Every structure is written in structure tokens, then in C-alpha cells.
Amino acid sequence: MGLIRVLSADDPEILNSHGRLLEAFIPNLKVMSQCIEGHPKGLWNEEEERQAIPKIVRLGQEMERNEGVDVLFVSCVADPGVPELREVVSVPVIGAGSASAGVALSLGEPVGALSITDWILPPVAEVLGKALVGWERPTHVQTTLDLMSEEGREEITRAGRRLMDKGAGVILLACTGFSTVRLAPFLEDRLRVPVIDPVLSGGLIAYYAAVGNEAMR
Amino acid sequence: MGLIRVLSADDPEILNSHGRLLEAFIPNLKVMSQCIEGHPKGLWNEEEERQAIPKIVRLGQEMERNEGVDVLFVSCVADPGVPELREVVSVPVIGAGSASAGVALSLGEPVGALSITDWILPPVAEVLGKALVGWERPTHVQTTLDLMSEEGREEITRAGRRLMDKGAGVILLACTGFSTVRLAPFLEDRLRVPVIDPVLSGGLIAYYAAVGNEAMR
Numbered sequence: 001m002g003l004i005r006v007l008s009a010d011d012p013e014i015l016n017s018h019g020r021l022l023e024a025f026i027p028n029l030k031v032m033s034q035c036i037e038g039h040p041k042g043l044w045n046e047e048e049e050r051q052a053i054p055k056i057v058r059l060g061q062e063m064e065r066n067e068g069v070d071v072l073f074v075s076c077v078a079d080p081g082v083p084e085l086r087e088v089v090s091v092p093v094i095g096a097g098s099a100s101a102g103v104a105l106s107l108g109e110p111v112g113a114l115s116i117t118d119w120i121l122p123p124v125a126e127v128l129g130k131a132l133v134g135w136e137r138p139t140h141v142q143t144t145l146d147l148m149s150e151e152g153r154e155e156i157t158r159a160g161r162r163l164m165d166k167g168a169g170v171i172l173l174a175c176t177g178f179s180t181v182r183l184a185p186f187l188e189d190r191l192r193v194p195v196i197d198p199v200l201s202g203g204l205i206a207y208y209a210a211v212g213n214e215a216m217r
Numbered sequence: 218m219g220l221i222r223v224l225s226a227d228d229p230e231i232l233n234s235h236g237r238l239l240e241a242f243i244p245n246l247k248v249m250s251q252c253i254e255g256h257p258k259g260l261w262n263e264e265e266e267r268q269a270i271p272k273i274v275r276l277g278q279e280m281e282r283n284e285g286v287d288v289l290f291v292s293c294v295a296d297p298g299v300p301e302l303r304e305v306v307s308v309p310v311i312g313a314g315s316a317s318a319g320v321a322l323s324l325g326e327p328v329g330a331l332s333i334t335d336w337i338l339p340p341v342a343e344v345l346g347k348a349l350v351g352w353e354r355p356t357h358v359q360t361t362l363d364l365m366s367e368e369g370r371e372e373i374t375r376a377g378r379r380l381m382d383k384g385a386g387v388i389l390l391a392c393t394g395f396s397t398v399r400l401a402p403f404l405e406d407r408l409r410v411p412v413i414d415p416v417l418s419g420g421l422i423a424y425y426a427a428v429g430n431e432a433m434r
Contacts, residue, residue, distance in 0.1 A: 025432040027244050086325060092411060094323055102319030105344050106311055106422050108303060127322050129346055184430040194309060200429050204421055205323050212417045213401040215242040 001206055002069030004059055005035035006052055006076040007042035017180055018075045022203040029207055032067055034059055042177070046119075049080050056081030057088065064089045071210035077115070077174045077198050079123040092209040096176055097123035099202035104172045105131055107194055112163025114156065115174040116141060124174055134166035135174075147181045156183065160191050171195045218423055219286030221276055222252035223269055223293040224259035234397055235292045239420040246424055249284055251276055259394070263336075266297050273298030274305065281306045288427035294332070294391045294415050296340040309426040313393055314340035316419035321389045322348060324411055329380025331373065332391040333358060341391055351383035352391075364398045373400065377408050388412045 001022070009015045019031030036055040043049045060072045060081070072093045074082050079095030086093045101124045104111045110133040113124055120135045138155035146152040160171055171193060173184060179199035188195045218239070226232045236248030253272040260266045277289045277298070289310045291299050296312030303310045318341045321328045327350040330341055337352045355372035363369040377388055388410060390401060396416035405412045 021433060025429065083325065092324060095325075098325060099323035102321075102323045102344075103422055103425060104319075105322075106316035106319045106419075107309060107426065108300065108312075108315060127319075179433075182433040185434050188430055194426065195430065197430060197433065200432070201422075201425055202323075204425050204429070205320055205418075208320060208418055208421050209324065209411065212242065212421070213405055213412065213414060215417070216238060216396075216399040216414065217402050 001029060001031045001203070001210060002060070002063040002067060002072045003031050003033040003203070004056055004063075004072065004074045004081075005033055006039065006056065006074070006080060007035060008037055008039045009035050018176065018199045018203070021179060021182075021199055022207075025200055026204065026207055031203075032063070032069065034063060043076060043078065043080060049078055053081045053084060057084045060085045060089055060093070064091055071206045073203055073206040075176050075199055075202070077124065077176060078121045082123075092206070094202060094206040094209055095123060096198040096202035097121055097174070098127050099205040100172060100196050100198040101127035103201040103205065104128065104170050104196045107170045107196075109169025109194075110167045111170045111172050112136065112160075112166060112168025113172045113174040114138070114159055114163065114178070116177060117175070121174060124172065133168050134163045136160075136162050147177060147183065153186065156187065157190050160187055164191065164193065169193055173198055218246060218248045218420070218427060219277070219280040219284060219289045220248050220250040220420070221273055221280075221289065221291045221298075222250055223256065223273065223291070223297060224252060225254055225256045226252050235393065235416045235420070238396060238399075238416055239424075242417055243421065243424055248420075249280070249286065251280060260293060260295065260297060266295055270298045270301060274301045277302045277306055277310070281308055288423045290420055290423040292393050292416055292419070294341065294393060295338045299340075309423070311419060311423040311426055312340060313415040313419035314338055314391070315344050316422040317389060317413050317415040318344035319422065320418040321345065321387050321413045324387045326386025326411075327384045328387045328389050329353065329377075329383060329385025330389045330391040331355070331376055331380065331395070333394060334392070338391060341389065350385050351380045353377075353379050364394060364400065370403065373404065374407050377404055381408065381410065386410055390415055
């Protein structure tokens with residue numbers, strides 16, 4: 001699997017963190033991670049996202065050509081570059097947003113999304129449709145570091161409770177920064193409802209898209 | 218994983234066939250399969266389905282109580298008994314219909330569904346919404362045996378082509394009988410578009426629902 005990180009990272013620990021989560025979950029999966037240049041803080045607004053799309057497309061094409069990946073997984077809930085990549089590569093392209101929203105739907109409950117953006121990301125809204133009952137952002141949480149502090153975790157728990165008050169029976173973590181800090185098991189313990197992690201669930205679907213049917217031959 | 222077959226089978230080969238597909242695909246998964254009584258031909262019409270629902274609910278409750286399963290997977294695209302089971306058990310309940318439709322959505326193409334029923338199954342229609350561009354049934358195909366003959370496979374290929382003519386870029390196999398005869402790789406070779414198998418994709422999501430977040434602790 002070729003995994004595209006949409007933040008720029010020199011540190012291999014950061015670059016490979018999402019791939020490692022997936023390899024721990026799916027024993028026979030091998031993930032190769034690469035990142036785009038020039039976005040050290042990730043895609044934190046729509047302008048950054050617009051600038052990143054051609055870079056994501058170029059990187060995906062290179063990974064298909066040079067590394068022979070069976071699938072490309074764009075590890076960002078905004079699915080940046082996913083439609084554009086599908087036009088130009090021959091392997092399946094999975095985005096963390098539409099894929100994790102599809103997984104959330106399969107649990108049959110109204111879904112509440114927790115994000116660090118104020119705006120509702122289009123792939124999540126499109127897939128969930130009327131099953132999306134709310135979109136919340138924890139207050140005072142600006143960066144991944146804030147997610148790791150005790151105070152940040154309290155803010156996130158409160159935002160999750162606001163979603164449940166709106167009727168959510170499933171929480172979708174609508175930012176892969178939540179995956180980096182491994183928030184899902186913590187929040188599931190706190191809220192006692194299923195919490196969908198975007199990297200694990202999206203990567204799992206990418207694994208199926210790449211090799212699932214081969215297991216049946 | 219507790220897997221519920223909605224046809225009655227004495228033969229362990231038949232009973233365990235879907236579980237074996239999943240175990241071959243996910244190495245560290247253990248599947249326990251059980252079936253309901255009194256439906257030797259499966260749920261081939263709506264009256265059979267109605268009669269089966271209380272049996273599915275009772276069986277799922279027994280599997281939770283006696284076997285300690287982490288998740289229940291109803292291996293039928295009609296999701297029979299899934300909403301009712303969710304009311305009475307504490308583990309996640311995944312149905313092959315809504316789950317495989319969620320996986321199909323993550324590929325970002327209009328979806329065509331291939332089934333052996335004339336009527337569109339509600340969980341597929343609900344999850345896919347306007348992404349569902351067609352529902353086709355191969356002519357002269359009545360039973361699983363028909364699916365395995367050379368002629369049956371030609372009929373299925375033709376039905377798949379009719380879906381592509383309607384704009385489908387992904388084919389969802391909307392009957393788990395297609396999984397039993399391992400149709401997905403055959404059809405993918407013939408049609409050159411992704412073909413979503415309901416047992417593999419639904420079972421994969423059930424695996425995530427049961428143990429996914431545990432891998433992050």
C-alpha cells in the first residue's frame with residue numbers, strides 16, 4: 001500500500017506513524033509512506049489544501065510508477081487530490097474521509113463528526129448524507145500537541161458529548177491528527193459509543209480494494 | 218466474530234464457507250458460524266425473510282451469551298434482523314448489505330448492484346442513495362447451482378455489462394450467494410472494474426468494529 005501523508009515530515013517516526021498503525025492492525029500488510037513538500041503544518045485551511053492537490057497527484061503517480069504499489073491511500077479526511085488521482089492512475093485510490101464515513105454508516109446509527117476544522121468536509125457530508133447529525137470542534141484545540149494534553153482531552157470529550165446530545169450513536173473522528181495521537185480508544189472508553197478512526201478504517205478499506213478479491217481465487 | 222448464516226445447513230462445509238473466506242483474508246481472525254433452522258433454501262423471498270428475523274435475533278443473543286463473541290456479522294445483503302439485534306445485544310452488529318454498500322461508496326464511482334432478487338434491498342438503497350445507478354439480476358439464474366455453470370456465468374457477465382452501460386464504475390454483489398461461489402475475482406477479470414464482495418467487505422468492517430481501536434492502545 002502506498003500511503004500519502006499531507007504534511008511535510010523529515011522525521012521518519014512522524015512520516016511512518018499512520019502506516020505503523022495499519023501494519024499493527026493487519027499483519028500481512030506492508031505500507032510505504034511518502035509526504036508532500038512545503039506543508040509542515042499539514043493542510044489546515046482551504047488555501048493550503050488547494051496548493052497541495054497537484055503535489056499529491058504528482059506523488060501518487062510517482063508511487064505507482066516507481067514503487068509498484070497496489071493501492072494508494074490519501075491519509076486525510078478532506079480526501080485532497082483523490083478525485084484527481086483517480087483520473088490518472090490505474091490502481092484504486094482511497095481517501096480517509098469517504099472511506100471512514102462509509103465504515104461509520106455500516107454501524108447503523110446517526111453519526112456525529114469530531115474535527116479540528118469549523119467547516120464540514122465535503123467527502124464526509126456526501127457519504128453520510130442525512131445520517132450526519134452534527135459537526136463539532138473542540139474549543140482551544142489548534143494543533144496536534146493540544147490533542148495530547150490533559151486539558152485537550154477534556155475539551156475533546158466535551159465536544160463528543162455535544163454530538164451525543166444531538167443524537168449521535170457513533171462518533172467519526174474527522175481528522176487524521178486524531179489517529180496520530182491514538183484518540184479513538186480513549187474516547188470510546190469515555191463516551192461508551194463506537195468511535196471510528198479515519199486511518200484504521202480507511203486503510204482497512206484500501207487493503208480490501210487492493211487485495212481482497214485475490215484471497216478468493 | 219460470530220457469523221450468522223441465514224440458510225439452514227447441516228453440512229459444516231456449507232455452514233463455514235463464509236467464515237473460511239474471511240479467515241483466509243484476515244490471518245488473526247477467528248470466525249464462529251451458526252445458522253438458523255427451517256430455511257434450507259435461504260431467504261429467497263420477503264415472507265421467508267419476515268419469518269427468519271426472530272430466529273436471527275434469538276441466535277445472535279445466544280451467541281453473545283454463550284460464546285462471548287466480540288461482534289455479530291449477519292451474512293446476508295438484506296441485513297435481516299440487524300436493526301432488531303442492535304436493540305438487544307451489547308456487541309456491534311454488522312450486516313453485509315449496509316457494510317458492503319459503505320465499502321462500495323469509498324471507491325468514488327457510481328455503483329451498480331447485481332443481485333438474484335428483482336427488488337432493491339433497502340440497506341443497499343439507503344446507504345448508496347443517489348450513487349446507486351442500477352440494479353440488475355442475471356436472467357435464468359434461480360439458485361446457487363446456476364451461478365456455478367458456464368451458462369450462469371455468461372448471464373452474470375451480461376448483467377454486469379448492463380450495469381456498466383448505466384454508468385456503473387463499481388459493481389456491488391448484492392447477494393452473499395455470489396460470495397459462496399467466489400464470483401468477485403472472475404467478474405473483475407471479465408469486466409475490468411472493481412467488484413465488491415459482500416462477505417469479505419462486510420466481514421472486514423465487522424473485524425474493525427470489534428477490535429480495530431484495540432490495536433491502538
